Amino acid sequence: xxxxxxxxxxxxxxxxxxxxxxxxxxxxxxxxxxxxxxxxxxxxxxxxxxxxxxxxxxxxxxxxxxxxxxxxxxxxxxxxxxxxxxxxxxxxxxxxxxxxxxxxxxxxxxxxxxxxxxxxxxxxxxxxxxxxxxxxxxxxxxxxxxxxxxxxxxxxxxxxxxxxxxxxxxxxxxxxxxxxxxxxxxxxxxxxxxxxxxxxxxxxxxxxxxxxxxxxxxxxxxxxxxxxxxxxxxxxxxxxxxxxxxxxxxxxxxxxxxxxxxxxxxxxxxxxxxxxxxxxxxxxxxxxxxxxxxxxxxxxxxxxxxxxxxxxxxxxxxxxxxxxxxxxxxxxxxx
Numbered sequence: 001x002x003x004x005x006x007x008x009x010x011x012x013x014x015x016x017x018x019x020x021x022x023x024x025x026x027x028x029x030x031x032x033x034x035x036x037x038x039x040x041x042x043x044x045x046x047x048x049x050x051x052x053x054x055x056x057x058x059x060x061x062x063x064x065x066x067x068x069x070x071x072x073x074x075x076x077x078x079x080x081x082x083x084x085x086x087x088x089x090x091x092x093x094x095x096x097x098x099x100x101x102x103x104x105x106x107x108x109x110x111x112x113x114x115x116x117x118x119x120x121x122x123x124x125x126x127x128x129x130x131x132x133x134x135x136x137x138x139x140x141x142x143x144x145x146x147x148x149x150x151x152x153x154x155x156x157x158x159x160x161x162x163x164x165x166x167x168x169x170x171x172x173x174x175x176x177x178x179x180x181x182x183x184x185x186x187x188x189x190x191x192x193x194x195x196x197x198x199x200x201x202x203x204x205x206x207x208x209x210x211x212x213x214x215x216x217x218x219x220x221x222x223x224x225x226x227x228x229x230x231x232x233x234x235x236x237x238x239x240x241x242x243x244x245x246x247x248x249x250x251x252x253x254x255x256x257x258x259x260x261x262x263x264x265x266x267x268x269x270x271x272x273x274x275x276x277x278x279x280x281x282x283x284x285x286x287x288x289x290x291x292x293x294x295x296x297x298x299x300x301x302x303x304x305x306x307x308x309x310x311x312x313x314x315x316x317x318x319x320x321x322x323x324x325x326x327x328x329x330x331x332x333x334x335x
Contacts, residue, residue: 007266019044019045022103023101024104026050026051028052034272034275045072047073052077083120083121084121094144101145101146104156110207123181132329134214158234158279161208162235164208171311185202188200212309213318215308219231237293237299239271288308
C-alpha cells in the first residue's frame with residue numbers, strides 16, 4: 001500500500017499538553033493508531049503500558065518505542081484479547097505495575113473482516129477481540145481508574161470504534177455477543193467482501209457498534225454514580241493501518257480494490273488524532289465521540305468532537321450491551 005503523508009498530525013501534536021505524572025494503558029500498539037498513540041504519550045512524559053499478544057511484531061514494536069524514548073517509563077504486558085484468561089492475567093500484571101492507579105485506559109486493539117471463527121472461549125473472534133475482552137479489561141482495571149481519578153480529579157476510558165458502526169446495520173443484535181462463534185454466516189463471497197458487505201462485515205459492524213454502545217452505557221453508569229472517570233470513544237476515519245493488510249491476507253478484502261480504495265485514506269498519524277484527543281485533551285468530556293471532520297461519517301480530516309448517537313445511546317441498546325457482555329465474561333461489572 002502506498003505511503004500516505006500526515007496532513008494534520010504535526011500541528012496537532014505540537015499543541016498537546018504534557019502527560020507527565022500520568023499512567024496510560026493502551027492495547028494494540030504494534031502498528032497503526034495504537035503505535036502512534038503509544039509514541040505520542042511517551043513523548044509527552046506519561047508512564048506507558050502497552051498490552052499486546054506475544055509475537056515478534058510486538059517485541060519489535062516495544063523495542064522501537066524504548067529506543068525512541070530511552071528515558072521513558074515503559075512496560076510491555078502480554079495480553080491476548082482472544083482469551084479471557086489472558087486478559088485477567090494482564091490486568092493483574094497492570095495492577096502490580098501501577099499501584100498509583102491508571103489515568104487512561106485506551107481500548108484500541110482491533111481486528112477487521114476475519115473469518116467466521118470462534119475463540120477458545122467460544123465467541124466470534126472479532127467480537128471478543130474488539131469488544132468483549134475490552135469490556136472485561138475495563139472491569140478489571142476500574143478500581144485503578146477510580147484510584148487515579150480520586151488522586152488527580154479524573155481518569156479516562158477510551159474506546160475505539162469505526163464508521164463501520166453505522167453499516168450495514170445500526171441495530172445491535174444480542175446474538176453476536178453470545179458464545180456462538182463460527183456460526184455467524186460464514187465468510188461470504190469475494191464480491192461481497194470487496195463491497196464491504198456479507199457476513200464478515202456484519203460481524204465487524206456489530207463489534208464496532210458494540211464499542212460505541214459500551215461507551216454510552218459506561219458513560220451513563222459513571223454519571224449516575226457521580227464518578228470522576230470519563231468514558232469517551234473515537235474513530236479513525238479511513239486510516240492507512242495494518243488492519244487493511246491483515247484483512248486482505250485473511251480474505252476479507254480484495255488486494256487490487258483495497259490498493260485503489262486506500263489511495264483516498266489518511267495516514268495512521270492523522271487517523272490517531274481522535275484517539276489521542278480522547279486520551280489527552282483537557283477539554284474532552286465524558287460522553288463525547290472524536291473523529292475526523294465535521295460529520296460523524298467523515299473519512300478524513302482534523303479530529304473534532306460530536307455527541308454520542310441515538311441508535312446506540314438509548315436505554316434498550318445500553319442495557320442489552322451490558323447484560324450480554326456481563327453474561328459473556330461470566331460476571332457482573334458493577335460500576
